[in-house]
Amino acid sequence: MEALARWLFRYRSELAPIAFGSSLGAAGIVLHATHPGAWPWIGLVTVTLSVALVKGWLLRRLDRFEERLYASLTACAAGIWLTLATAVGVSWSPLPWLLLLGTPTAGVPWWTHRRRRARVSVERTIRAWPDNAEAIGLVGSRIVSAVVDAWGWRARVGLRGGQTAADALNRVPAIESGLGTRPGAVRVAPDEARADHFTLRVLDRDPHAKPIPWTGPSVSSVHEPIELGVHEDASPALVSLLRRHALIGGIAGSGKSGVLNVILADLAACPDVVLWGIDLKGGMELQPWAPCLDRLATTPQEATVLLRDGTRVLESRAGALSRRGLRVWEPTVTAPALVIVVDEYAELAEEAEEALGHADSIARRGRAVAVTLLAATQRPTQQAMGRKAVRSQMDVRVCLRVRERRDVDLVLGQGMLAAGWTAHTLDAPGKFLLSAPGADEPQRARAYLVTDAEVSATAARYGPTRPRLDALSQSATRTCEASDEDDEVIDAELVLQEEESEPEGGPESVLLRALDAAPPQGHSVADLMRVSGMGRTWVYRRLQEHAAAGRVIQVSRGRWRSESGETAKTTMNG
Numbered sequence: 001m002e003a004l005a006r007w008l009f010r011y012r013s014e015l016a017p018i019a020f021g022s023s024l025g026a027a028g029i030v031l032h033a034t035h036p037g038a039w040p041w042i043g044l045v046t047v048t049l050s051v052a053l054v055k056g057w058l059l060r061r062l063d064r065f066e067e068r069l070y071a072s073l074t075a076c077a078a079g080i081w082l083t084l085a086t087a088v089g090v091s092w093s094p095l096p097w098l099l100l101l102g103t104p105t106a107g108v109p110w111w112t113h114r115r116r117r118a119r120v121s122v123e124r125t126i127r128a129w130p131d132n133a134e135a136i137g138l139v140g141s142r143i144v145s146a147v148v149d150a151w152g153w154r155a156r157v158g159l160r161g162g163q164t165a166a167d168a169l170n171r172v173p174a175i176e177s178g179l180g181t182r183p184g185a186v187r188v189a190p191d192e193a194r195a196d197h198f199t200l201r202v203l204d205r206d207p208h209a210k211p212i213p214w215t216g217p218s219v220s221s222v223h224e225p226i227e228l229g230v231h232e233d234a235s236p237a238l239v240s241l242l243r244r245h246a247l248i249g250g251i252a253g254s255g256k257s258g259v260l261n262v263i264l265a266d267l268a269a270c271p272d273v274v275l276w277g278i279d280l281k282g283g284m285e286l287q288p289w290a291p292c293l294d295r296l297a298t299t300p301q302e303a304t305v306l307l308r309d310g311t312r313v314l315e316s317r318a319g320a321l322s323r324r325g326l327r328v329w330e331p332t333v334t335a336p337a338l339v340i341v342v343d344e345y346a347e348l349a350e351e352a353e354e355a356l357g358h359a360d361s362i363a364r365r366g367r368a369v370a371v372t373l374l375a376a377t378q379r380p381t382q383q384a385m386g387r388k389a390v391r392s393q394m395d396v397r398v399c400l401r402v403r404e405r406r407d408v409d410l411v412l413g414q415g416m417l418a419a420g421w422t423a424h425t426l427d428a429p430g431k432f433l434l435s436a437p438g439a440d441e442p443q444r445a446r447a448y449l450v451t452d453a454e455v456s457a458t459a460a461r462y463g464p465t466r467p468r469l470d471a472l473s474q475s476a477t478r479t480c481e482a483s484d485e486d487d488e489v490i491d492a493e494l495v496l497q498e499e500e501s502e503p504e505g506g507p508e509s510v511l512l513r514a515l516d517a518a519p520p521q522g523h524s525v526a527d528l529m530r531v532s533g534m535g536r537t538w539v540y541r542r543l544q545e546h547a548a549a550g551r552v553i554q555v556s557r558g559r560w561r562s563e564s565g566e567t568a569k570t571t572m573n574g
């Protein structure tokens with residue numbers, strides 16, 4: 001009897017569907033015999049329960065929709081069966097057959113469910129721990145708590161007085177052998193709260209063995225840290241880019257663009273950050289993100305103007321803050337942060353010497369006003385980064401694979417190789433070491449892989465709703481344009497607003513005047529439709545005609561402005 005009870009207890013999870021089916025049959029017999037008229041109530045409870053389960057109001061730990069759907073469908077099927085059995089009796093055909101066949105059918109997903117099996121195996125491991133602990137050499141230790149996740153499980157282990165986490169660390173291979181895992185599956189970390197505890201991480205599979213698919217944006221505000229990828233112990237690699245400049249370094253093919261893509265895909269989902277891009281490889285890397293970039297520079301001249309405008313934005317913000325007695329710019333939807341992404345910074349240093357001065361200015365003064373740089377480069381030598389102090393201002397460093405040992409210090413900073421940041425040994429694209437405030441351990445991570453199709457889909461999804469810079473920052477960039485060219489201040493926002501209220505001279509002239517007054521990054525087609533009051537086809541046709549005549553230019557995808565700023569006058573006069 002005792003052996004049978006032990007066996008039943010050990011396999012209670014596997015036997016749960018059979019126990020549930022038998023209990024359901026017994027409940028049907030009892031209810032039909034005692035309360036046959038209760039069937040409408042049982043039906044009502046069934047509907048309520050099924051809805052509550054699928055909506056997640058009950059059993060909140062079922063965090064996946066598939067799990068909630070399974071629970072809801074099972075409850076619904078069981079409830080309907082019980083309602084009928086209560087009303088007409090369990091022997092009423094085909095109720096007995098439905099119960100006999102339905103129980104194993106509903107049991108199949110249960111028996112094959114990976115998470116359930118993992119949980120059961122962890123429970124068995126915990127129960128067997130006292131015996132294992134002796135074999136491992138940690139006599140007297142016990143598992144205090146454990147959780148199962150997608151990659152394996154994690155437990156908090158209490159040690160016997162006098163033992164420390166260092167003892168556990170020395171016994172990692174023995175723990176792997178005792179638990180019967182693959183070599184390299186166990187990680188041990190000290191417990192911050194208690195010297196006689198440690199955290200045991202058991203990885204059923206190596207999180208870095210294959211590319212890790214990106215599952216969508218991890219943030220909805222620039223205030224939240226972005227999830228770049230996962231560490232070897234399957235914990236997320238998080239980095240905050242708010243008021244921080246970032247440098248991404250690694251050899252060609254190490255995955256720099258991949259990391260940039262994860263960051264851009266996440267920031268694209270944040271309505272409180274405006275993105276500008278510089279890509280002197282002819283827009284090869286950043287062009288797919290054009291719908292989400294407020295501005296994109298692909299030539300040295302455009303890059304210089306863009307960075308100069310960046311400094312104007314920061315200066316106008318700094319001025320506004322000091323007038324109000326504030327110290328930092330808190331990004332919001334109406335006053336967004338500005339992140340300037342530079343792909344291959346070395347090209348900028350080589351081809352746009354003048355731009356480096358502006359970049360330096362942004363690097364030194366941009367943090368407080370939330371105007372920051374995100375630069376990727378193959379080898380951030382002093383020469384490639386320009387003579388200025390840009391590199392030293394980068395407090396987030398993402399180091400992918402580098403060719404030589406000394407390159408580690410170039411990307412991460414002096415002395416990092418000696419401190420164990422061995423980025424030259426990273427062995428697959430997308431693997432990186434992250435050094436940032438709060439990330440000061442050389443923990444290997446692998447970035448999520450955002451496919452080209454996901455880049456296009458994300459850019460198309462968020463492109464139309466991307467925010468624009470606040471009026472103050474916009475007018476700073478326009479003021480400099482106008483004062484450089486005409487020596488007079490034109491506020492395009494005001495021109496737009498005037499035209500919205502009083503469209504003079506018909507839609508054609510309104511359109512042309514709006515294009516003349518457009519900021520360097522141009523107006524979107526949606527804006528032009530709104531201002532002219534005309535439809536998309538009309539606006540497109542006019543834009544094509546004027547573009548063919550060389551009067552207007554397409555600045556980036558879907559954004560237009562006039563070539564000379566004089567289109568309205570010349571066209572109207574003509």
Ligand SMILES: Nc1ncnc2c1ncn2[C@@H]1O[C@H](COP(=O)(O)OP(=O)(O)OP(=O)(O)O)[C@@H](O)[C@H]1O
Binds near residue numbers: 255430431450
């Ligand atoms: N996180 C990742 N996981 C798996 N594979 C990746 C990852 N990131 C990039 N790769 C793969 O590595 C290859 C090179 O990536 P990527 O173009 O990002 O490198 P790069 O460092 O930007 O190179 P380059 O300097 O030549 O532009 C690509 O084929 C890509 O599929």
